[in-house]
Amino acid sequence: MNWIGICGYDLLLPERGVCALVDGEQVALFRTYDGTVHALGNRDPFSGAYVLSRGIVGTRKGEATVASPLHKQVFSLVTGRCLDEPAVAIPVYRARVRDGAVQVSVSVPPSGARAQDRGLVSVGG
Amino acid sequence: MRKIVVAGYGPAAHRLVEALLERDFDGTITVIGEEPRPAYDRVALTSYLDGVSAEELSYPVPPGVVTRLNSRVTGIDRRARRVTVEGGEPEPYDVLVLATGSRPFVPPVPGAGHAHVYRTIDDLDAIRAAAEGATDGVVVGGGLLGLEAADALRGLGLRTHIVEMSPWLMPRQVDEGGGAVLKGHIEALGLSVHAGSGVQEIVTDGRGKVTGLRTPDGTLVEAQIVVFSAGVRPRDELARECGLAVGERGGVVVDSAMRTSDPHIYAVGECALHDGMVYGLAGPCFTMAEVAAERITGGGAAFGGADLSTKLKLLGVEVAQFGAMEGALDVTYMDPVGGVYKKLFISDDATTLLGGICVGDASPYGTLRSYVGKPLPAPPADLLFAGGGVQLDLPDDAQVCSCNNVSAGAVRAAIHDQGCADVPGVKACTRAGTTCGSCVPMLKQLLEKAGVDTGKGLCEHFAHSRAELFDIVRVRGIRTFSQLIAEHGEGRGCDVCKPAVASILASLHNGHVLEGENAALQDTNDHFLANIQKNGTYSVVPRIPGGEITPGKLIVIGEVARDFGLYTKITGGQRIDLFGARVDQLPEIWRRLVDAGFESGHAYGKALRTVKSCVGSAWCRYGVQDSVGMAIALELRYRGLRSPHKLKSAVSGCARECAEARSKDFGVIATEQGWNLYVGGNGGFKPRHADLLAADLTGEELIRTIDRFLMFYIRTADRLQRTSAWLESLDGGLGYLRSVIMDDSLGICADLDAHMERHVATYADEWRATLEDPDKLGRFVSFVNAPGVPDPSIVFATERDQIKPVVMS
Structure with a gap:
């Protein structure tokens, strides 16, 4: 497992995202209200633009979500699945906080994650 | 191809043409009307004297329809199927529709030639001209049309008298007891009522100037204008001359298919006589037009009276x-x-x-x-x-809208089968409520009874409408989203409720949109104070109040665009949009702009955008007021005002309206006496001309009225509801709006005024404030772990010597 340090945890605003460049991948990092950090692909599969880190974070039926800032499709922060169009999903990466720093692992992408646009993404533990 | 000729161009003719086109009639339609303009709304005729223009009253001519205005059909050759037209080519037809309407009845009394009638826009122009210098006016006729005319004379500032033959007013609608109560109301307004009277003669001086009206008992009612409004007579001359059956007391005889005694000729509206009845109300006339259109296009509809x-x-x-x-x-x-x-x-x-x-x-x-x-x-x-x-519970066959003959059942069908979920939807689907509007409350009731959730709750997190949330936040003094959702909602919000609440907090407290917790509520435009484009870059719009800019500032914009390689385009709002900036470039761009004296244009916000103007009286030979000065004053007053949706405005320096003010949320048009204020206009998806709210205001009155209009809108509109839709959804419409913000019927005007004063006093440029705050500036990076690295996914091609985004697929 290859954990890469990104930034201080305090740089993440509650319920807002930032983007990090990790091994050439754009990773969107979100801090939800309960303090959890989520890491997902930054690319919006509907528009092709790298913008998901700039979406509004919220919940849908209790599940943490982000809405694309371009056309408002909502994605689960937990599974990466698009809740408005279940056939579409974005990659989910592992993220953790160690000694006040946010770390991300993109070295073992979940299956199909690099294909990015489609395909179910499983989150490894 | 079949050719339909319509003789007469009033509301019934217009409805006939519309109904034909709705039924996909594919022949040609020619409408011949004697007035210089297409059909207009006669129900609202009196509003013409309040400043509503002829164009506003007019119905648009449907595409493809040939109109011959200022023309009159003079004869019908039934055998050749051709009509002769005054001063023009004859017009052959396959189907002729008579929609010649009626003419006001003028009793043959001495001096009658000096009296006015009240039916067309030209009649109103003549009455208005005659009212100049007059003190008193008499209306002959105390029925529906007579009282309408009396209202008009009173509106022109005349002492007004009503002469009615029957013992009480409106004898067709009310009995003696009701007439007495009605008389009380009308006399309380300062009008004098002469019921049970009549006209002996119109008295004139030696030069043919009207000095009064003499009643049969010899009384002289002194007045300089006399208006006859004592009933109408069908215009059936054409039918009479060509041998069609007409009624003993006038009217072209039609069957229930609206066909005359010649199967190629139909008659609709006030000229038609059906089953011994001539109808003068808009509703039955529209129904006749619908029936005729249905029959002409092969359907089987029948008119069964009204x-x-x-x-x-x-x-x-x-x-x-x-x-x-x-x-x-x-x-x-x-x-x-x-x-x-x-x-x-x-x-x-x-x-x-x-x-x-x-x-x-x-x-x-x-x-x-x-x-x-x-x-x-x-x-x-x-x-x-x-x-x-x-x-x-209304039965299905109960008529809800009498103007357009729509039953409760038809409204229910529109709700259940066609999915209409609000009043505008039902209006569009059924036409109910689109003519006089009096049935709108019933439409609302039917929607509620049908269990249609009229979209009151904002989203799954709040069961309240935006207006309700506004009141909760205002009354309870709530300052954060977290407090609001903890106490009045559930979950953690979404892209619907968060920006809406952020807007409410900003409207009420006018704090910086990126301050504290508020920053997380904003959508990306407000979060980066710029407009996101398709490739994830942003565009920048500095404020250029009223569209007025010095060459020096124009050069700065050019230099910034050149130095950052931005695509440059002039906007529709007389500003300049600079496209293609990455988030990390925005602070550098804005530092240059702020240093040169620019401030945020709020192109990214649900806020005032721009107040367009024409060049006005300073330069234009037609201008009557300084439209640029007023536009700048308005733009500076309302800049930064967060609202349920974007707000656009414009000021025109004369009635030529070069600034297109009537397509704006609030538009101002200069008059010789001051300013006319129009509200509720919109371009875009559903264009709407703004309505005249108030005329000839002073600058001070104008600003106070706009202050209240905007604040009332901000308090009561739904999320993302433009002023046009908001105005249409108000119970009582423009009249209600006037009563609230001009007559203070709710007693809230002082509060609205104070709220706007607070906004004006606390406004600060949010870009300048952002540049001065390192915390806020720190967010303007493409990558949190590589602040200096530009986003490699952003790629441009070149088109017409400027950049153009390329999105990798």
């Missing part, structure tokens, strides 16, 4: 009549002090409603009219006292 029930507001008094005007039993409620008179007519066994009359309070009308001929839905006393308060 309900003559009416509800109207004349001189501020509600009057309604439905069903019969007599019955074996009647129940009367009368309040002479409050000026209310209500009467129901009931069958001899006291079970069936036969009809009713209302004066001063017509609230029972909407529901009870549908029960005519049916068992009484409640004890008569309850119906009379509670008025519209009694909630009754």
